[in-house]
Amino acid sequence: MRINTRFAVAIHVLVLIELNKYKDISNTSEHLALSVNTNPVVIRRIIAMLKKANLITVKAGVGGASLKRPPQNISWLDIYHAVQSDDEFMLFNKHEHPNQNCYVGASIHEVIDEPLHIAQKTMEEKLSTFTLLDAITPIAKKNKIAL
Amino acid sequence: MRINTRFAVAIHVLVLIELNKYKDISNTSEHLALSVNTNPVVIRRIIAMLKKANLITVKAGVGGASLKRPPQNISWLDIYHAVQSDDEFMLFNKHEHPNQNCYVGASIHEVIDEPLHIAQKTMEEKLSTFTLLDAITPIAKKNKIAL
């Protein structure tokens, strides 16, 4: 199993929200969906998660999403966490009911918990070193957009 | 989405395979399934993956799986890779068809690829620092099994 596409789509959408300002393109879910190549409702769902995570503001009714913080202050970890559902704070899944009457089954969870948590944390810490600006800069450059 | 339970089950099974030697319990898929609390076929499928990855040998016909290398030479990354399907070498999924006619859609994949790959690699490198012995030792101690 792999991490869902919401994370990649969220980065894509946030880049658009920021750069579209320079191109006078309005950030409607329809416009964003065209670039991502999906249905507008898929975009709105992700927009809703980003809003809940306080990364963007959206004016309901009229098309207009914008970042709540400058892109250098939005880390990829912020974005990653924003689009994960609550039960996904654990990256690694475990079999739920190992046999407690078996000497291994009774202990296996506590034995593997910490290393798995450490591995996950390491990945998340690395994500936290990247910011939205890292995604925006090369695209702005290629399109001669002065930030 | 979370990483499937095969990884956790595989560690569980490998611990059993090694420690059952000291308890004169045979490593049939049925015994292993009892401890994991699942169907024997689920175990056989994971056993097949571990065999393919050269981590264990299994004598077909008669119940008897055993490690191919000492547990300190089997890393959690070895196990993790063993139970992932081929298309899962990428941890992070991406939306497959961003609009190539959009200035962002055309570049988003190449922009996010490297950071995602780095984050994944970091996690995998951390997994490679743990070995099967790390899971075996505390359980052996708790059960007074002298390794």
Added chain:
DNA sequence: ATTTGATGTAACTATTATTGTTACATCAAA
């Protein structure tokens, strides 16, 4: 050789999460 009890594997089901889609109430600005 035959029996026994295991593995190997195909095929099917159930469950679950994601993603896509339709529909519609609600909102904010012109």
Added chain:
DNA sequence: TTTGATGTAACAATAATAGTTACATCAAAT
């Protein structure tokens, strides 16, 4: 009041996992 957007529920399609049944095959012991 109209317009064109968001917010969200509800449902469908797809895909992966995990569980299950069934059975061919194998290897050792009798």
